Amino acid sequence: MPEVEYSTEMALSPEVIWEFVKDMNNWAPMLTGYQEHEVIDDTDSIWTLKGDVGILSRQVKLKAHVTEWSGPERVTFTLTGLNEKVDGGGTLTMRSEAASETDEVAEPVKPRRPWFGRRFLNWMFRTMFRRIHGEGPKRLAAPTSAEVRSVLTYTLRMDAGGPTGPLVNAMLGPAMLPAAEALANKIAAHLEQTHLAPS
C-alpha cells in the first residue's frame, strides 16, 4: 500500500492552524486536482479530484470520513473510492516544534525535517504563492510570536483493490508525495499570508 508523509514548518501555533484545518471547506480546494467537494455532515464529505494516474488524467470521486477530530493536534480520515476500487486515509497533524522535539513518545509519527533543497523549494513556493495571490487580507488573528513554530504533517495512504490493484498502486505511489507536499505547502502559505503578512 503506497503511503507518504510530508512535514512543513510554520511560524504559527498549532491552534491557529487548527482553526483553519478544522473546517474542511477551507482546505479542500487546495487538494491537487480539486474539482469540487460536497459536505454531507460533520464527519462525511465527497471529494471529486482530477488526478494524474500514470500518464493520463482521470476524475476520481472519494468519500472522506473523519474518524478523529482531535483539535488542535490532529484530524484523521478515511477515504473510499466511489468510482474506483481504492481505499485509504490520512492524518493532518499539528504540533509545536518544541513538542515535536521533546514529546516523541506521545505522537505516532515523528515529522521528518525536510532536506535543505526541499526547504528552499518550499520557501520559493510560498514566496511565489504570495506574489501570485498578493499580500493577502488583513490579519484575521493576532500576530503570533516569532518564536512560536509548528510542524504540519500530512500522511496519506491509498490502496487500490481488485485484480489490477498492484499495478494501480505502482502508479499511485509516485503521484502521492507531490500531492501531500502540495497540500501541506498550500495550507502553510495561505496561513502565513493571512497571519504573518505586514498589515
Add this chain to the structure above:
Amino acid sequence: MFHLGCQMAWFKKQKRKLDLETDVVIIGSGGAGLMAAIAAHEAGARVTVVEKTDLIGGTTAVSGGVLWVPNNHHLAETSIEDSRQEALEYTRRLADNRSDEQLIAVFLDTAPKMLRFLEEQTDLEFSALERYPDYHPEFPGGKPGGRSLDPGLFDTNELGEWKAKLRRSPVFGATAMSVSEATDWGVFSNPLGLDFKLLGERYKKGLVCYGAALVGNLLKAVLARGIEPMVGAAARELLEDEGRVVGVRAERDDEELLLGASKGVVLASGGFEWNKQLIAQFLGGQLTHPNSPPGNTGDGLKMAMQVGADLGNMSEAWWCPSVMIPGEEYDGVQLNRGDFATRSLPHSVIVNRAGQRFVNEAQNYNDLMKPFFAFDPMRYERPNLPAWLIFDQNYMDKYALQTVVPGMPIPEWLPRADSLAELAEAMGIDAEGLRKTVERFNQLAEIGKDEDFQRGDSTYDHFYGDPKNQPNPNLGPICKAPFFALQVYPGAIGTKGGARTDEHARVLRSDGQVIDGLYAAGNVMAGVTGPGYPGAGSTIGTAMTFGFIAGRDAAGKSA
C-alpha cells in the same frame, strides 16, 4: 558547398542571422523523424531534430510500436514464408489504385533493408509476431502473421535525463508488456490472466512497451550520436532560396529560430487529424475523435503547401473507432481511446440509431470505420452516425472494457438499463429495431456463423476474439441484464494524406518536379497504402522506411 552557399545567400538577402547551421533539419520526432535522423547521421550529415511538443515520440510513441515489414528476415524464425511478389499483390489490392505503385515497390524493397539497418544501428531487436495476422489475411498475398514486428520492452532509465521527455501512451503507457506477451496472455479475452503484480513492478522499474519502447530505443540511438532534439520548437515556415528549401523558421517560447539546412529538410511532423479546418477541407470521413496526440495539427502539410507541394491521398486516414471515458484527459484534451477488442469479443454488437447492425464489428479498425460514413442521398444524412456498442453482463463478467476488468464495479460513466428497450430509449435508438437485431444476432451466435456480416470468418477477427468461445470466437448472445451502451465515434490514429514524394522521399510539385531540399515521411506524406491498412504496423513500417530513405538521400547517399 553549393547548397551552403545558397543558404547563406538567403540569410544575407533577408538580413537575418542564422541561429543554427546544420546539414539536415528534421521536423518531428516520431518514428519517421528519428529514423531519418539516424540514417542521415550515419550517412555523414549533421542533424537537427525539432519537435513542437515538449515530449519526444509523436504518434509513434502512443501506438502499438509495431512495424509491418513484408519479407523481413525475422520471418525465418517462424513457419511463415513470404515473398516480394505476394506482398506486392496484397498491398496493391489494398491501395485500391489510389497510390503510386512505384512507391509501393520502393517500400517493399527498402523496408527489409531499413529493418536490418535499424537493428545494426540501435539496440532494437524485433521479433516476428507469428500469430498477428495481416488485416486481410485471406486476400491473395496476405499472411496469417509474421510481417508485424514487436519492438519488445525498453528500460527508460537508459535515457538518463531524457527519460521524462519520452512520450507515453495514455492507454498502454503503464502496462509494460510486449505485444508478444499481450498476445500470449490474452490481454483482451482473459484480462484476469494478466500478472498485474509483474506489471506493477515493471512500471516501478521504468519499463515501457509498444510505441514508447520503439521511440525510447530510437531516442537513445539519436542521443548517442550527439543529436539532442529541440523540444518545444514549432517549425512554422520553410525557408527557400531560388526554389530550394534551405532551412526552417521555428518558434520556441517567444523566441524565433532560423535553422539553416545545407542538405535538406525532412518533414516528419505527423498528420492533420487535430486540425478541424483541414479535416473539413480534405477528409472523406467525419473525423471527430482522433486517437493521436493533439499536437498533430497539420503543420508540415501547411508548410509543404506553402512551397508548392503536390498532394495525395488527402481524403484518407488510418481510421479507428473511438470511445470516451468522460473526464479522462491527455495533453490537456479529452482522451479518445481506440476500441480494438470490445467490438470483436462475444456478447457485443454495433448498431446505428435504427438499432441495426451495419458492419462486421470484428474486422480491422481501419476498414470497420468506412460504413460509418455511409451517406443517404435521399435524406442527406449519415444513417450510421451516431452508433453504439451494445453489450451485456455476460461481456462484463468475462472481458475487459477499457479500464474495467471483471470483478471491478461497473463505472458510472457507462450507460446501462435492465432491458434492451429501456437502454434503447435512453440512448435514442429505435427500440424495436434493436430488439430485432439482438434477436437475430443471438440466433447467429447460437449457430456460430454470422450470415449477415461474416463476423468471425477471418483469422484476423479471431485475433481479437475469445479463443475459448466456440464455435466462433467472436460471437456470443446478448441476453444477460443489465445491458450496456457505449457510443462509438469516428476516430483515427492519424491522417495519411500529404505531400507527394518520389522514390527518394523528395517532395514533388504538381508538375512532377522535385522541390530541392525538401523531403517527407510518415503521416505528412501522401500515404503509399492509399485507403488500405495492410497489417499491424503499416503506419510505422512505411513511415520509418521513407524516413530512412529521406535521411540517407538528404545526406547524399542512396537507400
